[in-house]
Amino acid sequence: MVSNDGSKASEIFRGQVHLYKHLFAHTIDAMSLKWMVELSIPDIIHNHGQPITFQKLVSILQVSPTKVRGVQSLIHYLAHTGFFEIVSVHENMEEKEAYALTAASQLLVKDSDLCLAPTVEGFVDPGLTGVWSNLKKWTYEDDLTLFGVSVGSNLWEFLDKNPASDEAFNETLAADSKMMNMALKGCNWVFEGVESIVDVGGGTGITAKILCEAFPNMKCIVLERPGVIENLSGTNNLTYVGGDMFKSIPKADAVLLKSQVAFAHSLYFVAKLFLLFASFCTSHHILTVSSSSQSHPSPRPPHSQMALQTATPPTTPSAQVVGNAFVEQYYHILHHSPDLVYRFYQDSSVISRPDSNGVMTSVTTMKGINEKIVSLNFKEFKAEIKTADAQKSYQEGVTVLVTGCLTGKDNMRRKFAQSFFLAPQDNGYFVLNDVFRYVEDDEPSELPPVNGDGDAAAVKIIPEPESSHVADSPAPDSTNSIVNKGQIVVEKAYAPSNHHERQIPAENEDNVESHFQSNGNDDSQATEVDSLAQEDAPKQSYASIVKVQKGSSVPTKVYVPTNTLKSGSNKTESLVAEPVESSEVPEAASDSVNDPESSDAHEEVEGHSIYIRNLPLNVTVGQLEVEFKKFGSIKPDGIQVRNNKQQGYCFGFVEFLSLNSMNSAIQASPIPIGGRQAVVEIKRTTTRVGSGISNTGRPRIPPGRGGLRNDSFRGRGNYGGGRGYGRNDYGNRGGEFSGRGRSHGDGEFSGRGRSHGESYHQGRGRGGRSSGPKQNAVVSN
Numbered sequence: 166m167v168s169n170d171g172s173k174a175s176e177i178f179r180g181q182v183h184l185y186k187h188l189f190a191h192t193i194d195a196m197s198l199k200w201m202v203e204l205s206i207p208d209i210i211h212n213h214g215q216p217i218t219f220q221k222l223v224s225i226l227q228v229s230p231t232k233v234r235g236v237q238s239l240i241h242y243l244a245h246t247g248f249f250e251i252v253s254v255h256e257n258m259e260e261k262e263a264y265a266l267t268a269a270s271q272l273l274v275k276d277s278d279l280c281l282a283p284t285v286e287g288f289v290d291p292g293l294t295g296v297w298s299n300l301k302k303w304t305y306e307d308d309l310t311l312f313g314v315s316v317g318s319n320l321w322e323f324l325d326k327n328p329a330s331d332e333a334f335n336e337t338l339a340a341d342s343k344m345m346n347m348a349l350k351g352c353n354w355v356f357e358g359v360e361s362i363v364d365v366g367g368g369t370g371i372t373a374k375i376l377c378e379a380f381p382n383m384k385c386i387v388l389e390r391p392g393v394i395e396n397l398s399g400t401n402n403l404t405y406v407g408g409d410m411f412k413s414i415p416k417a418d419a420v421l422l423k424s425q426v427a428f429a430h431s432l433y434f435v436a437k438l439f440l441l442f443a444s445f446c447t448s449h450h451i452l453t454v455s456s457s458s459q460s461h462p463s464p465r466p467p468h469s470q471m472a473l474q475t476a477t478p479p480t481t482p483s484a485q486v487v488g489n490a491f492v493e494q495y496y497h498i499l500h501h502s503p504d505l506v507y508r509f510y511q512d513s514s515v516i517s518r519p520d521s522n523g524v525m526t527s528v529t530t531m532k533g534i535n536e537k538i539v540s541l542n543f544k545e546f547k548a549e550i551k552t553a554d555a556q557k558s559y560q561e562g563v564t565v566l567v568t569g570c571l572t573g574k575d576n577m578r579r580k581f582a583q584s585f586f587l588a589p590q591d592n593g594y595f596v597l598n599d600v601f602r603y604v605e606d607d608e609p610s611e612l613p614p615v616n617g618d619g620d621a622a623a624v625k626i627i628p629e630p631e632s633s634h635v636a637d638s639p640a641p642d643s644t645n646s647i648v649n650k651g652q653i654v655v656e657k658a659y660a661p662s663n664h665h666e667r668q669i670p671a672e673n674e675d676n677v678e679s680h681f682q683s684n685g686n687d688d689s690q691a692t693e694v695d696s697l698a699q700e701d702a703p704k705q706s707y708a709s710i711v712k713v714q715k716g717s718s719v720p721t722k723v724y725v726p727t728n729t730l731k732s733g734s735n736k737t738e739s740l741v742a743e744p745v746e747s748s749e750v751p752e753a754a755s756d757s758v759n760d761p762e763s764s765d766a767h768e769e770v771e772g773h774s775i776y777i778r779n780l781p782l783n784v785t786v787g788q789l790e791v792e793f794k795k796f797g798s799i800k801p802d803g804i805q806v807r808n809n810k811q812q813g814y815c816f817g818f819v820e821f822l823s824l825n826s827m828n829s830a831i832q833a834s835p836i837p838i839g840g841r842q843a844v845v846e847i848k849r850t851t852t853r854v855g856s857g858i859s860n861t862g863r864p865r866i867p868p869g870r871g872g873l874r875n876d877s878f879r880g881r882g883n884y885g886g887g888r889g890y891g892r893n894d895y896g897n898r899g900g901e902f903s904g905r906g907r908s909h910g911d912g913e914f915s916g917r918g919r920s921h922g923e924s925y926h927q928g929r930g931r932g933g934r935s936s937g938p939k940q941n942a943v944v945s946n
């Protein structure tokens with residue numbers, strides 16, 4: 166048989182089945198669940214202690230004989246839809262069919278902790294479900310909500326007037342909120358650092374109570390319709406506030422918006438709420454939790470069932486923002502739960518890692534990637550992320566280049582570079598390509614002074630690019646935004662459904678440190694998306710990290726730190742002297758002395774030490790001793806020689822016991838040694854900004870010491886941290902992403918666009934705008 170349009174009979178019947186299935190689903194699915202709950206069938210089976218035969222069940226239910234067949238059909242239907250499992254039992258030597266509870270029907274056992282029976286009853290409450298018949302009316306009427314077109318008032322007004330439905334509704338939500346306890350087990354980290362939270366439309370406070378118990382130091386405020394909370398009293402850290410969320414929201418560090426989106430019925434509602442949050446919250450995070458996402462498992466379970474979202478309808482986040490969010494999450498999980506990292510990937514992903522000989526091997530598939538990553542034992546390493554730079558890439562993907570250091574148990578710091586291609590997917594990205602390499606360098610373990618001109622022919626001078634003028638932008642405080650209001654930083658990291666595995670032991674938190682600097686390439690022209698699309702697709706929950714600027718409705722500039730290692734700047738190029746041999750070799754003395762900006766380098770004169778450059782490559786400590794003891798006594802073990810044969814330079818240090826000896830040696834410069842004219846200068850240490858430790862392992866010079874840069878830096882102190890990718894942020898401990906990074910050192914220098922490896926040259930960067938005197942004087946002690 167072929168129909169008018171040519172389709173085959175089988176196709177037509179399939180269509181009919183599909184249609185009926187959905188029609189029945191509306192009535193039978195929900196109503197059979199209601200029936201099962203009303204008859205307490207899950208409780209009967211639960212109390213029976215084992216799968217129950219149909220005969221036993223009907224006898225307990227005392228079913229009228231005329232209904233036995235009908236009841237059997239319903240039970241079968243429920244088995245078919247996954248609420249019972251049919252198993253075999255032996256009774257009186259006879260094998261019989263019996264019904265066992267499934268994970269879904271377990272949730273309907275009334276005396277269990279996690280019981281969703283009230284939710285079933287609430288969802289099928291005729292007062293609440295009846296409105297759905299009015300979808301057509303809703304389409305053509307101006308009233309925004311189904312309730313509006315159906316009953317002439319909004320849902321809340323309807324509930325206020327219908328106590329039975331109100332009770333059913335509140336119990337529904339309370340039951341749903343108990344699930345929160347379990348969700349929290351995997352998501353505790355989301356709340357770390359949050360001191361106060363307001364649960365907007367928090368119902369009777371079930372969620373808030375769970376939070377209060379889990380975080381006794383966190384203050385929870387439940388904002389609700391006055392009628393819902395009138396008879397409820399708070400505790401020491403739980404307060405009920407009756408009010409209207411559209412008028413005022415109590416200030417708190419974070420806003421919790423649980424189940425609001427799912428119940429909103431209107432995108433407008435969500436948009437309005439988010440806008441309100443932007444003006445009422447002290448800042449901070451908006452945490453949305455939608456249970457609907459839990460009932461629609463995605464093929465790749467979400468990292469979290471919680472979503473931190475922006476307060477305003479967001480645009481597509483810039484590549485840098487996506488990159489930042491990704492880097493934060495990736496390395497955090499890499500070091501705390503490496504066995505979960507594979508969930509950033511898909512089967513089509515490819516990762517490349519060097520083996521012990523540096524030979525790259527590539528691995529694909531999630532399984533292969535998991536095995537590879539787990540085998541690399543990242544838990545043993547401490548990571549410092551120095552830079553993370555992102556670009557918008559092919560088909561809305563994002564490429565991210567990360568540089569940093571990994572320190573193993575042996576205390577060896579190894580620099581690495583890692584590049585990722587984040588390919589877009591529904592509601593996020595996954596890592597399609599990932600290449601990791603250790604970056605070998607021949608960096609002297611103790612850096613030569615900044616004012617030498619070195620043996621290398623030239624030095625690559627990389628100034629801070631123009632964008633370092635972010636310094637002059639308003640200094641954000643702790644509540645400041647790293648993203649535009651309206652931008653979301655989408656976390657595409659998917660973690661397993663067994664969320665409890667996501668817990669991060671507190672003692673491990675310190676494993677990951679980071680100095681994050683990004684180049685500020687905010688491609689804010691990124692494609693716009695309707696933020697509310699998220700609401701439309703709540704089934705795949707995902708986490709996004711967002712900060713909202715305090716009390717302002719004006720979008721703020723994306724606060725993206727600058728990167729000292731940027732290429733592409735004209736100025737950078739013009740300052741690059743060729744040939745470039747190493748970025749770590751001494752610079753031309755004249756450059757640093759004459760360059761007023763060079764004081765930006767954090768120099769420290771070390772004892773009575775000299776730095777000798779232009780030494781023959783094969784010079785020995787003995788040779789230097791012979792040459793320099795003429796000027797006075799040398800400290801035991803006070804001579805060091807450093808050479809880089811590959812790059813063809815050699816330099817040394819000699820520490821005298823007296824200042825006079827040191828000055829005499831400097832006076833004598835240049836000194837012929839091994840056929841070369843060795844140049845002698847004062848030895849200075851370059852402090853590695855941000856580390857808190859000089860390159861000699863000493864504490865770094867505090868800001869302002871010797872008048873160095875104190876003024877010029879102090880004014881920026883409070884935002885300096887904002888450019889860092891502090892460990893607090895990195896570990897999500899402060900609940901922030903990068904807004905107020907705390908580097909290792911003092912806040913004034915932290916995150917100033919410098920990282921360890923660059924500190925030697927930073928004196929020449931354009932960031933050095935110090936008016937303070939250059940520290941050239943040597944003080945005797």
Ligand SMILES: C[S@@+](CC[C@H](N)C(=O)[O-])C[C@H]1O[C@@H](n2cnc3c(N)ncnc32)[C@H](O)[C@@H]1O
Pocket residue numbers: 321338339341342365366367368369388389390393408409410411422423424425428
């Ligand atoms: C969808 S329920 C979510 C309840 C709770 N967050 C939960 O997940 O169980 C929305 C809640 O917002 C409350 N609500 C509705 N309109 C409100 C308003 N204008 N101001 C404060 N609360 C409101 C309702 O009473 C209801 O408890």
